[in-house]
Amino acid sequence: MLDASPEGDRTPSTVSTPRLVGRDRELVALRSAVARPPAIVLVEGEAGIGKSRLLREWLAAPEQRSALVSVCPPLRESLTLGPIVDAFRGIDRPVSRLPLTALAGALRPLFPEWSSDLPPALEPLDDAKAARHRLFRALDELLRALGVDVLVLEDAHWADEVTLEFLLFLTSRQQSDGPSLVISYRPEEVDVGSLLLRLTSRLPAGVTQLRIALAPLRPDDTAALVSSMLDGNPISQEFTTFMHERTGGVPLALEESVRLMHDRADLVVRDGQWFRLKLRELQVPPTVRDSTRERVGRLSPTAQQVLRAAAILAERSSVATIASTAGLSPAACRGAVVEAAGAGVLDGDEHDRWRFRHVLAATAVYEAIPLADRRQLHLRAGRALEDVHPPPVARLAHHFREAGETQSWARYAEQGAELAMASGDHTKAVDLLVDLLSGTELPAADRARVARIAGVAALGRREPVDDVYHRVIRTLRSVLETPGLSARQQAEIRNPLGRLLIIGGEAQTALRELAQAVASLDHDPVEAARAMTYLGWAYAGPWPAATHRRWLDRAAELAVEIDSPAERLNLAGNRAAALLMLGEEEAWDVVADLPVDGASAAERLDVARIHANVGTGALIWGRYAEAEKHLAVAMDLAEAEQASRLQHNVRLEQANLAWLTGRWEGLAERSAALADADRDRPACYLGSIRLAARLAAAAGRRRAAEEQFRLVLEEFARLGAADDTMEAAAALARLWLAEGHSGRALQVTNAPMETVGNKGIWVWATDLVPARVEAHLAAGDVRAATQVCDQFARGLRGRTAPAPRAALAVCRALLAAAAGDHARAAAAFDRAARAWSALPRPYDAMLARARQAEALIAHGHLAAGRELLAAQYELLFRIGARGDADRVAQRLREHGAEVPRLWRGGRRGYGDQLSPRELDVVQLVVAGKTNREISRILAKSPATVDQQLRAAMRKLKVTSRTALAVKAVEAGVFAEDDSFHDLS
Template sequence: MFEQANCEEAVLVDEVTHRSDEEDSYVGSVSAPLLIGRDDELARLGQVLATTSALVLIEGEAGVGKSRLLDEFLSSPAGAAHSALTAVCPPLREPCTLGPIVDAVLATGVDTLADLNLSGLAGALRPLFPEWAEDLPPALEPAEDASASRHRVLRALAELLDRLGVNLLIVDDAQWSDDATREFLLFLADRDGQGPSLVVAYRPEDLVDDPWLLRLSGRLRPHRSRLRLVLDPLDRSGTAALASSMLAGQHVSDEFAHHLHAHTEGVPLAVEECVRLMARRGDLVRRERGWKRLPLDEIVVPPTVRDTVLEHASRLDMRTRSVLRAAAVVADPITERLLLQISGLSPDEFNAGLAEAIAHRLLHQRDGMRVSFRHVLAGRAIYDAIPERERRSLHERAGQVLETVVPRPLAQLANHFRLAGDGERWGRYAELSADVALETGDETTAGALLHDVLTNGNVSAEQMSVLVDKMPFGSFTGPGRLQDLATGVRRVLSQGALDPNVAANLRFQLARILNDMEEFDGAHAELERALPHLDRQRAAPAVAMMVLGWPRGRSPAVRHLTWLDRAAEFSATLEPSDRLRVAAGRAAALLQLGEQRGWVEAEHIPPAAQVGRDRRIVTVAHLNVGDAAMKWGRYPGSGRWLATARRLAEEYEQVRIRDLIDSTQLHLDWFTGAWDRLAERAAALASRDDLHPVSRLEPVMVSGLLLMVAGDLAQAARELELAIDGARKVGAWDTVAEAVATLAQIRLREGRPDEAVEITRDPCDAIEEKGIWIWGTDVVPARTQALVATGAVPDARNLVDRFEQGLRGRQAPAPWTALLDCRGLLAEAGGENGVAADLFAQAAAAWATLPRPYNAALSRERQAMCLIRTGVVSAGLELLTDVLGALSALPASIDVDRVARTLRAHGRAVPRVWRGGRKGYGSDLSPRELEVVALAAEGRTNREIADALHRSHHTVASQMKSAMRKLGVSSRAALSARAVATGMVSEPGTASSN
């Protein structure tokens, strides 16, 4: 609940006074508490930080003593041996980009960077350290996207710490850290070579369901040691010892210790504040046998720091309370000079009030220059008690004072003017702060700042148009923020009497928002209304037409084509880069629509960018064409397009695009049978927080496919249903169709053909409505098989005929091969097994040529079964034997078992098939099993283990079961105990080099 900050040693100021014949005495003052009950944690901290490049996680509720533990360590000989940098994360509504790290570096007192020999990369630090601009290298060329820009800043900041000699980075109150600071810690943990040791202190209650710390531990390089310390509240004896240390080491009575522990739950900060309050109120007396509380009917001991702080503050004079209120409004550490101006006091009044606030241990001086509350929650208690009108006035004054600071603290200014109700200056500083965040690649902070002012501020139509245009929609998660923005833009549009150009640009921005919300019909309607009034000298009209032309939603393909052709006509007068943007996007859209002419236009996409602004355009174009080639079944060509995209993304430092390419490559590897470690790669990509939601669907779907062929039909269905739901929300009917096809195959394997018919109806209807039949490669055969299984052969034949008609004129190998399978299914249903065998043989040969080995094996299996039914048993069984080998090589366990059963049923001996994995460990745990057991011993769930090791949940579960079997145990608890007892894994919480 509470956070205990620095506690300097103090002496008992007032002599205790004697009272009556019993020699009772009241305490006039108490001393600072000693560090109680943390000797073991302090020793372990020193031990692990004595090693090279360690990671220490210190968790505990507020007030339990995390900061105090760190202060004690840094003041010890072991801590003094380190060159430490301590960054404290403030509880800002919208944290400033890398603010804690920047503030910590500035607080080091470095006057110049000229002697640090920084590389040219340090030019990326100019937005963060404008006061050092003269010493920093020139600004870098603009990065291609936010990810690349952010990556530069992280590399440059790491170099700065190296040059400053920092070998220990402490981040306190990490639960309030901004996303950029978190990413910097992930970057340092994943860094090659020797980097600084990392200590991260945080409140677990403020990081519920936040996977960041798990990712931090998972990114840690193998050579780094790690330690996790969990600080618990003190027990009754520890509470008594802490109170005693504040009372000159005198004994406290059992009754007093019980009372104190019951009201504070042993949280050190609450114990400290309650002892001080009881002493001030005269509730404590000292007898010969020690300290005890007075036997009053009821002694008020506040259950929270808020009550304690307000009681404490109420006893101070008005000038001290004014200083406290000013400091509470500022919240961050601030110089005395600035705090004086904000307080509105005279210098003499301010100095007296500050001295009293420090003497009463409410405020303290940080690094000899700045003042802040010792405890964050104490400052918040004071802040909440300030009357509303006075609070707004103080925020206004704080903003005016901070406007004089160079460089201006933009995020703080935006926050102060927001709380002061000054909408105009709030919007101005929020925009400037967002610009800095965007310049350094911190899209999350920029998005939060802009979202706040757009949804809660009084923004004009013109200003809203500018701010929404800067909004990094890719930083948003969930629909809530987008819905807020859409509501805000619609509110302004509804006011009427707007300049037509301003209104058109707002509608264009609203369409962008709706498009990201997957409300495609609404987005298209707004674009059509905006187009006549958009600035014809800019690329916005062409971009609008391209959005209308991209095949999302259920609009027919002919409508998309109309817009794509209009975009091509309009782009003729644009600048070269804008023309390239339209041409490249149009080529990819045509191919996604199944238009043969798209291939001609794709050939005009350059292999590399000629100018800087074209880099993203060219890379994305190669990615999109590679994805389209995969849908057509042109797999070698798809691989070449994706390889070029990957090379460009690496060269241009386009981190996010590289992840999208990896996601598409994963999908291609599934088709072409490159299944080695595919499950682990899919799990790793699916767990990436920064992967675009649409792109995450591919690894989730591939995970489902792999689970199906491994025989875990229930889990496979769950993964596929996630992919289907996600794809429906974004109108990605191509993805819906493929995922539904696999889910239908699962239902057919489970003997539920009616469900397979039902779930394939909607995607097939969507494909027909749009007229994009190349999307039917997987779902049309699945629906055909389901219809045949339920006796609806005429419906199946009609579907296949429409499929064939929709493919005419298109050289799309995968859909045409799928058509052969469909015809084979219909012939088989009609009892024409010889014809069916021939059709399946043609399909198998075509699949193998693409190559698509899994489908080739399934078609050959159907061919073999048809041959057996026609009486050509020997040839059919020989073919099935070949199929068994092909499926085993992938491997596809569920299909291997089915084919093996068929062979055995016909009298063929089938050897036990090895299903992969390491051989030769016998009853010993394999290295991969040991990794799983070690994490299980730390109390992690299978899902957490899978995320940490970048494996599928299925793989982790299998390895867990195998380890239990080898060690002869039947529960996770017994497994962990056996592994620790035998020395296979370290005891949880101990430092390890693993």
């Protein structure tokens, strides 16, 4: 079961016994063989591979057979015939009633408790072999008298010699219809001289024979086993890979690891999938640890020394490398390797390289090595690997780090990072360098150089913003505090730091870092030009557009001197996107010549980023067809290069495009998924919340929309993302104007209007200026409204920006309506609606048409106005803007028109239905949000969220958040939201 407390990520309250997975074929083969007696079935495999579980599953099947089962204990001195005797003690039939001959008297020494039921004791024999043969015949007679069909002996590698002789005796008599034998054992535990080898190699003719060699589980079976322990929910791909690699697919190791993670509260379910909170390491379960150490302890001291060396080396290594690490001669090491491999601990490949068969076993051995010995072994390993060609620099960095050899560690860490970046593994490079910077004190110059490389490597990562990203930010800031750094060294660190901060949405801080960096980057024209281009982006900072433009022009001057075509493309593409943000028409000339592919992975990623930025700019301008084209190019390249972070960016912009162009179906789910995926990147996360707020506002869920837009506005303002404050402020103004609060509407738009005026970037004001004009008019200040409209018109001169120009048409229509010129207002709203429709931006076109209808009615054209108003009511309702549809319906009633019945009817009270506030909470639960996050997004107290969540659970008759989310989606409660809107 899941913990039903209303929190965010779910943790399991219990862990179930795993079901048998990945053994269907073996189980069928076992059943088939035993169904054709007499049979000998040998089940072999390493410890924990699932031999006993397979036999238990087979024995539990409702098949008509009599079986005796025994397990050989791992005793130092095995008891003679102990497993066979233990098997017979499990019978539930009186021995006295069995058809036994006098031969059974030989059994009295083995079963003294049956003395009164067995025939008299036999005369002792002088020949020990004859006595043993007589005893075996007596045991065989007992088996047949009991009607035993199958004798099952588990862990036969621990059986005593006499027990194995008895099994050989039974196989020799199976042709006379004796019992079938099912024997399990570990091949690596069988000594060379063991009789078990004769049993497994000399099977008699005429007997059904089957050997089942159990292999580790495959990754998909690993996922299925873990899932079966966790309420059947699937586990994430990352979790699957992690578990399979570290346990080697051994079922026992998997089971014990899951239980250990449960005990440590490392497991959570998110969006219906199990994740592990910390994927860096996996503790060795006690059962696996003890089993491994017990097996290793039975080996010779030399073999144990080799295993310690192999645990230190961790990866496949040659015998020579292992010998050097262990401090042994190659000959002694070779013999010990053979011994360890024979015990099933080491595994070799075709190149005679060796490693532990399972990571957990290696970890168990590694953890048992005293710390001082570990350092010495790591030092030997490092020196041994220095002789390998080419040198494994990442491994060398690791070993010298653990050995405390700072200089060698630093040298190889830098070499490893360089190779990792060359191969595209920027995350590995970052890990190597940040570990170096965090783990030791380097000279200032070395520290600065390593930090610069780490920053550049971090910029090349394709993964989403994560712990690695935040760790490198903290590390670079820490390095900047190092005494003795020159201005140039600081600049080389601030440059990538600023760009990383841009990725994280910390725009204001990013520009400060870049502005400081540019002053000391004269020695590197490419990086100087790149930093200047970022400073040319106008999304943050107090600078006017002219200042941003000067940065872009300076970057262009430097770009002329750059020889690399790839660097010139990067600078030109980023310049074009920055010019679009500034509202500069010339950007489109550069955009027209952009390539749609690159010659290398790095170039393709660069082209993808450029097209994504251009797509964002096209959305601001209202050129939606071009936005769709550029975003599609960006997505194709990002997917091809598996750039997940860039994919998230593009998906958000595509969702914004869907909102603007009226393709709202499924948009709520997309916004929730985007918010969850981008929770670690403030800018993208807030963009997803803004999308949800738009939908809430259109649907009439005013409170949720207000709370979400307020969060977006406050957080974007805190981050310094000036352009992103515009829409949120305008949306809040519209909500408050609908309630008659013109003063609040003016107040919330004051700062964004000041930003637009100071920067002089009026393409940003598509949503803002109409809301501001309407707020002035509602306050009775026609003059101020006119001034804002005129400023807007001047700011758009010479710019073919369709969306801002449509907004300007709305402003002029609002002024005409306020002046009482209803005929001119109707014509102006018609022009605005046509402008919106041409984009296309249907929602805004519908709102403009509704205002046009009001103007027609005010002008005396009642029938035409009501007809147009009724048409907008139906269009708004069907697109999903139920709140706006409700307002239009109210206006129709006021004008004496009948409102079409488009929905199934509503309820005055909520009863067992979810209220609007409960719906808002449930929607965020479906998105995977915790109570704390919901409280933050909806601006409610945690107690209120908890109360509404429990009420929703009660109404939907569920007891957990997961069940609530599933039930809400299945029941379609969001589809019925129209019955809960606030009507005005």
